[in-house]
Amino acid sequence: MATAARTSTGGGGAVPSAGKIFQFKLVLLGEAAVGKSSLVLRFVKGHFHDYQESTIGAAFLTQTVCLDETTVKFEIWDTAGQERYHSLAPMYYRGAQAAIIVYDITNHESFNKAKAWVRELQRQANPNIVISLAGNKADLANKRMVEYEEAQSYAEEQGLLFMETSAKTAMNVNDIFLAIAKKLPKTDPAGSRNPGQTVNVNTAAQNVEAKSSCCGGSTGATPANAAPTRT
């Protein structure tokens, strides 16, 4: 356990390092059953399940997006269902640099909820947070209750990134994460904090465990659909 664990995590944002890897915390928000977890699972794993149970057990996932000269690693948090009783803990969006607010295009109420989440983030979250709005279930356009134009003009008004997505068909899923990755400021926040003194006790344990389990269960997991690598 003598391994010195020194990483810059928490609210600090980008990690300046040799390969220019920037790590960001991204949170998902939106009414229950709009497809938050499905979007993430599609993005991270390339899976989709029609009858995805409500989220149990998934604390967070990570996924990496390569931009021109930088690599953006998203640490993606799911609500764990705490939104159902309006009891999402503020620690959830504390320190988040990006948020995807999801609504279901076949459910107008979920769009109203999305607007409420935008207000909540604008009030409570980090002022520089990059917020994007995702109108999910775009594959069900025949049941559409929220017009594209309505959502788009709202997003423009509020300065949000906006896309309609489908976790089922994968439409725009990678794209919305990529758009966020592009918009996130890749600045070095080291001036505001001395990274040498931030301790992540988890990393200490991982370093130790890594000796036996190497890269972990997802070794070689570079799924075909994984992070879009584009110019």
Added chain:
Amino acid sequence: MEELPKEFETVVLGTGLPESIVAAAASRLDKSILQLDQNTFYGRDWAGFRLKELREYLSTLIQNKFDAVGRAVDENLLKDGEVAVPIRPSHCPITNFEEKIYVKDDVSETDIAPQSRQERYRRSRHFSGSSVASSGTSSTQGDESRTPTTPEAPPVPPRKQFSFDDVLAESKKFSLDLAPKLFWSNDKFVDLLTTSNVSRYASFRLVNSVATTVEGRITSVPFSQSAIFQYEGLSPSDKRKLVKFMTMCMDPGKMQEQMQAASQMKLGAYLDKLQLPNTLRKSLVNAVAMCTDQTSVPEALKRIRRFLQACGRYGANTSPFLFPVFGSGEYPQYFARVSAIFGGIQCLSRTVDHAVVSTSSNKVTAVISNHERIACENLVLPTEYVPDEWKSSNHPSKARILSRAILITDHSIFPRVKNDNGEKQACDSGFMRIAREDGDELGVLLVEASHTADICPADYRVVYLWMNAKSSARADLEPYVERLLEPFQHDRDGMPKVLWACYHNYERWTWAETTEQPSAAGDAGRSAAAGKIPANVRVVSGPSGSIDLEDVLEESKAVFEKMYPGLPFLPRIPGPDEIVLDTSDSPSLDQSGNKESENIENV
């Protein structure tokens, strides 16, 4: 809002730290958990607040919350042989809230009416040189001590001017804790965070200064054995004595004779024999052992050992303490999130109005919340919610009152510290223990942290002070505040200034579990035991004055083990990769310890 399910295994009232740990541990084992809290926020007496919210909470808490009359019993929700017992806090644990604003609301007025306020923040002060070294507070460690006029001190821009409006405008950037805590780098709580994977949410700052006061001066305390030996003014014979002493601390088995001889002694008498330089001696007693001269030698040695063993875990000569980024108020939320991840339901702004007790078994069978009956097999609640009829002389609940202060200041009160490159820099978080003249064991504890821990904006520091109460929090702690920070009547350079202070007392009740544990058989046959707490009710306490969270961990674990004997307490949480629903192309559950999915690592 969705309606709550009608049945849970365990209802947990409160979202304080022990409640949330218990909820997390139970949810982790797939027990169905409902966690309610009458507040709109997580954490109860462990909560963290922004500045505005804290002021509002503390100032409205005392008058409003505790005169609420309970709801009428919904008789139709009761079955035969059941009674409804009202559940509501019997008292408000927070009292004597006082706030002091040391900066003018509007700076421009200061010049016009300079006499209107005694505790005004002086404006035209220039700060030169190091932030802490000044006549009253300079460090005593040789080259550490500087005067504000030290030639190599870089020119420092004029001290930033604050008005209280400026401070309030940044309210969102503050994260102020009702119950500030530190972690020992190797303590059991940190172990739990790591093994349960709760630590993936958490990060820490190394506390980079530990200090005490010796004859009124702030004195840095050495972290490591080698630093202790390098202490200035140690003669070779002092060093020999110290070697012995340290060996006794670290390896008492080696020195059995000496241990035997010292086992009946008080630390003070023992150190008298050693004749160490006064500053070193005081540092050892006050800050390393965190005890008094009256503490027994074996106990003091244990404490010193603990301190030294926690040092250096994150690099050479690092202090034994970690300060939690975003403050301690996040921890109840972390555990509540773990509970949610495993299916637990949290519901704020909602409380238990009545416990439904079966008179034949003297067990709680359900709770009534907002006119709904929710069946449960266990009920966990904080001490102050325990209704009078469940208290008995066999359960002497004990109260201990703490005096607490939260300050916002403009500079560190700690001596400057050397960073990794050997350069001096302002301390970014520090711990200080000040001995009390009356020899109280706890002493006065002080924790300071900065924006590096994301608890305040860059121009400020947050300082917490607490001690066992002698009288009101302000009367107890203001003298220390005035000694450590700028006395506003004076205008000395280089002294950190306090901009805002708030004081409150916290009354902590602990629930003494009786030793008489009714056997299972006796339990069933027992008739309505008046004055007895129902057998399936567990009580948790509020935050203690202890610097760390180990007592909370112990309590939570004990509560959990009473409810679920023999079951593992918060085993490691599998990474998402290990629990993906689709089994076709994902790795099977891997016990070997991979933590999270990492899809592309190579760049």
